[in-house]
Amino acid sequence: MSLLEIKNLTVEFRTANGPFRAVDSVDMTVTAGELVAIVGESGSGKSVSMLAMMGLLPWTANITADKMEFDGKDLLRMSPKERRKIIGKDVSMIFQEPMSSLNPCYTVGFQIKEVLRQHTDLTRAERQARAVELMEQVGIPDPAKRLNVFPHQLSGGMSQRVMIAMALACKPKLLIADEPTTALDVTIQAQILDLLIDLQKTEGMALILITHDMGVVAETVERVNVQYAGQRVEQQEVNALFSNPHHPYTAALLAALPERATGRHLPTIPGVVPGQFDRPQGCLFSPRCEFADDHCRTKPPVAAGPELGKALCHRPLQQGVPQDQKEVSA
Amino acid sequence: MSAPILSATDLRRHFEVKSGLFGGTNTVRALDGASFELVPGRTLAVVGESGCGKSTLANLVTMIDTPTSGTFTIDGQDIQPGDELKDKVLRAKVQIVFQNPYGSLNPRQTIGKILMEPLLLNRPEISAEERERRAREMVELVGLRPEHFNRYPHMFSGGQRQRIAVARALMLEPEILVLDEPVSALDLSIQSQVLNLLTDLQDKFNLAYLFISHDLSVVRHFADDVIVMYLGKPVEQGAKDEVFENPRHPYTKALLSATPMADPARRQERIKLEGELPSPLNVPVGCAFNPRCWKATEECRNKRPDMSDGSHRFACFHPENGDN
Ligand SMILES: Nc1ncnc2c1ncn2[C@@H]1O[C@H](COP(=O)(O)OP(=O)(O)OP(=O)(O)O)[C@@H](O)[C@H]1O
Numbered sequence: 264m265s266l267l268e269i270k271n272l273t274v275e276f277r278t279a280n281g282p283f284r285a286v287d288s289v290d291m292t293v294t295a296g297e298l299v300a301i302v303g304e305s306g307s308g309k310s311v312s313m314l315a316m317m318g319l320l321p322w323t324a325n326i327t328a329d330k331m332e333f334d335g336k337d338l339l340r341m342s343p344k345e346r347r348k349i350i351g352k353d354v355s356m357i358f359q360e361p362m363s364s365l366n367p368c369y370t371v372g373f374q375i376k377e378v379l380r381q382h383t384d385l386t387r388a389e390r391q392a393r394a395v396e397l398m399e400q401v402g403i404p405d406p407a408k409r410l411n412v413f414p415h416q417l418s419g420g421m422s423q424r425v426m427i428a429m430a431l432a433c434k435p436k437l438l439i440a441d442e443p444t445t446a447l448d449v450t451i452q453a454q455i456l457d458l459l460i461d462l463q464k465t466e467g468m469a470l471i472l473i474t475h476d477m478g479v480v481a482e483t484v485e486r487v488n489v490q491y492a493g494q495r496v497e498q499q500e501v502n503a504l505f506s507n508p509h510h511p512y513t514a515a516l517l518a519a520l521p522e523r524a525t526g527r528h529l530p531t532i533p534g535v536v537p538g539q540f541d542r543p544q545g546c547l548f549s550p551r552c553e554f555a556d557d558h559c560r561t562k563p564p565v566a567a568g569p570e571l572g573k574a575l576c577h578r579p580l581q582q583g584v585p586q587d588q589k590e591v592s593a
Numbered sequence: 594m595s596a597p598i599l600s601a602t603d604l605r606r607h608f609e610v611k612s613g614l615f616g617g618t619n620t621v622r623a624l625d626g627a628s629f630e631l632v633p634g635r636t637l638a639v640v641g642e643s644g645c646g647k648s649t650l651a652n653l654v655t656m657i658d659t660p661t662s663g664t665f666t667i668d669g670q671d672i673q674p675g676d677e678l679k680d681k682v683l684r685a686k687v688q689i690v691f692q693n694p695y696g697s698l699n700p701r702q703t704i705g706k707i708l709m710e711p712l713l714l715n716r717p718e719i720s721a722e723e724r725e726r727r728a729r730e731m732v733e734l735v736g737l738r739p740e741h742f743n744r745y746p747h748m749f750s751g752g753q754r755q756r757i758a759v760a761r762a763l764m765l766e767p768e769i770l771v772l773d774e775p776v777s778a779l780d781l782s783i784q785s786q787v788l789n790l791l792t793d794l795q796d797k798f799n800l801a802y803l804f805i806s807h808d809l810s811v812v813r814h815f816a817d818d819v820i821v822m823y824l825g826k827p828v829e830q831g832a833k834d835e836v837f838e839n840p841r842h843p844y845t846k847a848l849l850s851a852t853p854m855a856d857p858a859r860r861q862e863r864i865k866l867e868g869e870l871p872s873p874l875n876v877p878v879g880c881a882f883n884p885r886c887w888k889a890t891e892e893c894r895n896k897r898p899d900m901s902d903g904s905h906r907f908a909c910f911h912p913e914n915g916d917n
Pocket residue numbers: 608610621622623624641642643644645646647648649650807873
């Protein structure tokens with residue numbers, strides 16, 4: 264059974280200029296203990312889709328879904344109070360900027376123990392012991408002493424470790440890491456990624472890694488969801504995704520990677536991601552897609568089968584060659 | 594290869610900072626001895642982790658800041674520490690493009706105004722008509738559309754704003770362009786557009802680039818030569834292929850191995866660097882890298898290794914693939 268199951272999730276923000284669709288009919292499944300990535304350019308709805316699931320979006324967000332279940336519990340029909348029992352305990356999240364997620368006024372130890380106080384029945388002494396254990400688990404040297412420091416006394420890498428310790432406090436079944444290493448230097452990034460993967464394996468928790476970095480995806484995850492302009496456009500296992508992308512956007516993105524360059528010029532994707540006012544009628548990628556035809560420009564595509572990476576495309580690619588799907592989606 | 598347009602010898606920039614309660618001072622060696630050349634038509638990349646002195650170096654080369662010691666020459670003209678750089682002609686030869694395409698453009702000026710301003714300030718002899726002609730030509734050259742001339746920066750995407758910043762930097766016909774993380778804030782699909790533009794402009798104007806980046810994949814594609822810096826000091830420098838294919842300094846090797854490659858088939862065991870970057874206020878004695886280096890010996894903990902000679906240089910007592 265899947266740990267997390269989301270079907271047809273849409274998030275629309277009310278803005279001064281009218282509604283803005285940040286997440287558009289996204290499906291997502293995660294099984295227990297699994298490692299999944301959501302990859303996409305900035306603004307593609309990666310964070311918003313996860314925040315929607317956790318109930319952490321502001322009131323201006325209008326969230327709809329056919330299904331949103333965590334561990335067999337229906338998140339759509341749950342009261343906010345019931346949801347709070349799950350969020351922060353069974354599901355927890357870490358963010359890109361560790362500094363801004365830690366409260367500067369309290370010691371690191373206080374903040375970890377506060378999470379434990381809210382979500383467990385541990386005694387004071389047990390909370391202290393567990394806090395030390397957590398700091399040790401995330402590789403912070405001299406853990407007992409470091410519990411007494413304030414966030415500003417820690418480097419970027421160390422504060423991200425503290426965030427991870429807090430997220431692990433209640434042994435979550437699912438950890439969502441939103442660009443956890445984007446603000447860090449590469450040698451520190453490598454340490455944090457290794458730590459996360461290590462924890463996913465040893466703790467048996469599922470990990471959703473949100474990133475825009477194809478290198479991080481290639482080196483760390485098993486299954487990948489690719490998002491574009493709020494939609495999930497493809498889903499594949501990582502090796503297949505890189506060797507045989509089925510959605511033209513994925514293919515173009517991979518071709519544009521500098522490490523795949525063969526000449527002085529890199530392949531490019533013309534144009535930019537659509538905004539609030541220029542969302543195309545048919546396929547959202549059609550203004551930039553080299554395979555687009557009139558059908559693409561007028562009719563929104565439906566997802567192909569799993570053998571084609573569920574590509575949201577009228578003409579999914581097979582080894583770079585479009586396979587016409589018009590009959591299916593018409 | 595043509596003659597260098599800029600040669601720098603042992604450039605240093607130290608900052609005095611207050612430390613402690615008793616008015617003591619401490620020295621931050623933000624840049625501590627860099628020697629290099631910039632050559633027309635070629636790109637020198639400076640790589641290293643945050644705080645290693647990349648931007649400090651950029652500020653010296655662009656004459657925004659002056660070195661504490663060391664010299665450099667631009668086009669044969671000596672620039673000494675403390676020189677008052679009033680020479681507009683010399684200054685105009687070096688221009689800079691910053692990382693943040695949002696912060697570096699005046700939001701109240703149209704693109705046209707932004708592009709014409711450097712000419713207005715530096716070349717008052719050029720007529721208003723000619724100014725506008727050159728600005729409009731530049732708009733086209735960087736791949737923007739003629740109608741963009743009268744628009745404001747907020748109406749542009751990140752990639753377009755970076756094109757505008759490049760266009761502005763080129764208005765004074767510089768010979769050297771310093772690019773401080775020019776594509777780091779851009780999405781992958783936009784990054785390749787801007788890199789291609791920079792390649793074309795380099796070919797067209799025979800520009801020398803000083804390219805600052807922490808992204809080794811971009812550097813590998815874009816640079817001809819590379820300097821790897823650690824805590825204010827170059828630790829390895831040479832032709833890109835030499836440095837990437839045959840890294841001699843352990844830090845270079847660790848940095849390369851920590852960089853994720855977008856190729857799942859090449860998933861490799863990373864070299865795990867223990868520990869954090871030390872504070873630049875507290876640079877370790879001996880080789881600055883020794884607390885994190887898996888090859889460190891007594892010698893490394895006591896003595897600073899000098900930079901070796903030759904075209905591929907490195908500062909290490911026990912280099913990789915060496916005889917020990
Ligand atoms: N004006 C200053 N006063 C004191 N210290 C400074 C000053 N400018 C820079 N430094 C210090 O010098 C070191 C090098 O700084 P620099 O900005 O060159 O780093 P960088 O390599 O560009 O880093 P990043 O990758 O984060 O941009 C840093 O430790 C920085 O804090």
